[in-house]
Amino acid sequence: MxxxxxxxxxxxxxxxxxxxxxxxxxxxxxxxxxxxxxxxxxxxxxxxxxRNEEMIERIKLLSQENAQLRAELGSVKDRLGNVERIVTDGSVALDREIEALRVTRN
Incomplete structure:
Protein backbone atom coordinates (compact mmCIF):
# COMPACT_ATOMS: atom_id res chain seq x y z
CA MET A 1 0.00 0.00 0.00
CA ARG A 51 20.40 26.21 -50.46
CA ASN A 52 22.07 29.50 -51.19
CA GLU A 53 24.33 30.70 -53.98
CA GLU A 54 27.53 30.02 -52.05
CA MET A 55 26.61 26.39 -51.38
CA ILE A 56 25.62 25.80 -55.00
CA GLU A 57 28.94 27.28 -56.21
CA ARG A 58 30.85 25.17 -53.69
CA ILE A 59 29.11 22.02 -54.94
CA LYS A 60 30.00 22.90 -58.56
CA LEU A 61 33.67 23.46 -57.66
CA LEU A 62 33.83 20.20 -55.71
CA SER A 63 32.23 18.33 -58.61
CA GLN A 64 34.80 19.75 -61.03
CA GLU A 65 37.65 18.86 -58.69
CA ASN A 66 36.22 15.36 -58.31
CA ALA A 67 36.15 14.90 -62.10
CA GLN A 68 39.76 16.12 -62.40
CA LEU A 69 40.93 13.78 -59.66
CA ARG A 70 39.13 10.85 -61.28
CA ALA A 71 40.85 11.58 -64.61
CA GLU A 72 44.22 11.84 -62.89
CA LEU A 73 43.58 8.58 -61.05
CA GLY A 74 42.82 6.90 -64.38
CA SER A 75 46.13 8.05 -65.86
CA VAL A 76 47.99 6.94 -62.72
CA LYS A 77 46.37 3.50 -63.02
CA ASP A 78 47.51 3.28 -66.65
CA ARG A 79 51.06 4.25 -65.73
CA LEU A 80 51.10 1.77 -62.86
CA GLY A 81 49.91 -0.94 -65.23
CA ASN A 82 52.83 -0.16 -67.56
CA VAL A 83 55.31 -0.24 -64.68
CA GLU A 84 53.91 -3.58 -63.48
CA ARG A 85 54.19 -4.99 -66.99
CA ILE A 86 57.79 -3.79 -67.28
CA VAL A 87 58.72 -5.30 -63.93
CA THR A 88 57.07 -8.65 -64.62
CA ASP A 89 58.20 -9.02 -68.28
CA GLY A 90 61.46 -10.70 -69.11
CA SER A 91 64.43 -8.53 -69.97
CA VAL A 92 64.55 -9.87 -73.54
CA ALA A 93 61.02 -8.67 -74.34
CA LEU A 94 61.79 -5.32 -72.70
CA ASP A 95 64.93 -4.90 -74.80
CA ARG A 96 62.94 -5.62 -77.96
CA GLU A 97 60.30 -3.03 -77.07
CA ILE A 98 62.91 -0.39 -76.27
CA GLU A 99 64.69 -1.04 -79.56
CA ALA A 100 61.39 -0.90 -81.43
CA LEU A 101 60.68 2.48 -79.86
CA ARG A 102 64.12 3.76 -80.83
CA VAL A 103 63.64 2.63 -84.41
CA THR A 104 60.21 4.28 -84.75
CA ARG A 105 61.56 7.51 -83.24
CA ASN A 106 64.34 7.89 -85.77
Whole structure:
Protein backbone atom coordinates (compact mmCIF):
# COMPACT_ATOMS: atom_id res chain seq x y z
CA MET A 1 0.00 0.00 0.00
CA UNK A 2 2.79 2.40 0.79
CA UNK A 3 4.40 1.76 -2.58
CA UNK A 4 1.16 2.49 -4.40
CA UNK A 5 0.72 5.71 -2.47
CA UNK A 6 4.30 6.74 -3.29
CA UNK A 7 3.72 5.99 -7.00
CA UNK A 8 0.53 8.03 -6.95
CA UNK A 9 2.53 10.98 -5.64
CA UNK A 10 5.42 10.57 -8.12
CA UNK A 11 3.50 9.81 -11.35
CA UNK A 12 1.99 13.30 -11.81
CA UNK A 13 5.45 14.84 -11.45
CA UNK A 14 6.88 12.41 -14.02
CA UNK A 15 4.02 13.19 -16.42
CA UNK A 16 4.51 16.94 -15.98
CA UNK A 17 8.25 16.67 -16.68
CA UNK A 18 7.58 14.54 -19.78
CA UNK A 19 4.98 16.95 -21.18
CA UNK A 20 7.23 19.95 -20.43
CA UNK A 21 10.11 18.25 -22.28
CA UNK A 22 7.88 17.55 -25.27
CA UNK A 23 6.66 21.15 -25.43
CA UNK A 24 10.24 22.42 -25.03
CA UNK A 25 11.34 20.28 -27.99
CA UNK A 26 8.43 21.56 -30.09
CA UNK A 27 9.27 25.17 -29.16
CA UNK A 28 12.96 24.84 -30.09
CA UNK A 29 12.01 23.18 -33.39
CA UNK A 30 9.61 26.02 -34.13
CA UNK A 31 12.34 28.57 -33.36
CA UNK A 32 14.77 26.82 -35.70
CA UNK A 33 12.26 26.75 -38.55
CA UNK A 34 11.23 30.36 -37.94
CA UNK A 35 14.84 31.60 -38.03
CA UNK A 36 15.94 29.51 -41.01
CA UNK A 37 18.16 26.97 -39.27
CA UNK A 38 18.20 23.45 -40.75
CA UNK A 39 16.51 20.71 -38.77
CA UNK A 40 18.63 17.81 -37.51
CA UNK A 41 17.84 14.16 -38.13
CA UNK A 42 18.42 11.25 -35.77
CA UNK A 43 22.16 11.14 -36.56
CA UNK A 44 22.77 14.89 -36.67
CA UNK A 45 22.47 15.31 -40.44
CA UNK A 46 20.53 18.28 -41.80
CA UNK A 47 17.03 17.35 -42.93
CA UNK A 48 16.29 20.61 -44.74
CA UNK A 49 19.66 22.15 -45.62
CA UNK A 50 19.61 25.72 -46.80
CA ARG A 51 20.40 26.21 -50.46
CA ASN A 52 22.07 29.50 -51.19
CA GLU A 53 24.33 30.70 -53.98
CA GLU A 54 27.53 30.02 -52.05
CA MET A 55 26.61 26.39 -51.38
CA ILE A 56 25.62 25.80 -55.00
CA GLU A 57 28.94 27.28 -56.21
CA ARG A 58 30.85 25.17 -53.69
CA ILE A 59 29.11 22.02 -54.94
CA LYS A 60 30.00 22.90 -58.56
CA LEU A 61 33.67 23.46 -57.66
CA LEU A 62 33.83 20.20 -55.71
CA SER A 63 32.23 18.33 -58.61
CA GLN A 64 34.80 19.75 -61.03
CA GLU A 65 37.65 18.86 -58.69
CA ASN A 66 36.22 15.36 -58.31
CA ALA A 67 36.15 14.90 -62.10
CA GLN A 68 39.76 16.12 -62.40
CA LEU A 69 40.93 13.78 -59.66
CA ARG A 70 39.13 10.85 -61.28
CA ALA A 71 40.85 11.58 -64.61
CA GLU A 72 44.22 11.84 -62.89
CA LEU A 73 43.58 8.58 -61.05
CA GLY A 74 42.82 6.90 -64.38
CA SER A 75 46.13 8.05 -65.86
CA VAL A 76 47.99 6.94 -62.72
CA LYS A 77 46.37 3.50 -63.02
CA ASP A 78 47.51 3.28 -66.65
CA ARG A 79 51.06 4.25 -65.73
CA LEU A 80 51.10 1.77 -62.86
CA GLY A 81 49.91 -0.94 -65.23
CA ASN A 82 52.83 -0.16 -67.56
CA VAL A 83 55.31 -0.24 -64.68
CA GLU A 84 53.91 -3.58 -63.48
CA ARG A 85 54.19 -4.99 -66.99
CA ILE A 86 57.79 -3.79 -67.28
CA VAL A 87 58.72 -5.30 -63.93
CA THR A 88 57.07 -8.65 -64.62
CA ASP A 89 58.20 -9.02 -68.28
CA GLY A 90 61.46 -10.70 -69.11
CA SER A 91 64.43 -8.53 -69.97
CA VAL A 92 64.55 -9.87 -73.54
CA ALA A 93 61.02 -8.67 -74.34
CA LEU A 94 61.79 -5.32 -72.70
CA ASP A 95 64.93 -4.90 -74.80
CA ARG A 96 62.94 -5.62 -77.96
CA GLU A 97 60.30 -3.03 -77.07
CA ILE A 98 62.91 -0.39 -76.27
CA GLU A 99 64.69 -1.04 -79.56
CA ALA A 100 61.39 -0.90 -81.43
CA LEU A 101 60.68 2.48 -79.86
CA ARG A 102 64.12 3.76 -80.83
CA VAL A 103 63.64 2.63 -84.41
CA THR A 104 60.21 4.28 -84.75
CA ARG A 105 61.56 7.51 -83.24
CA ASN A 106 64.34 7.89 -85.77
Missing amino acids: EKIAALQLIMPAVAIVGVAGMFGWMFTTWLRVKNGYPLDGAWGQAIYPQ
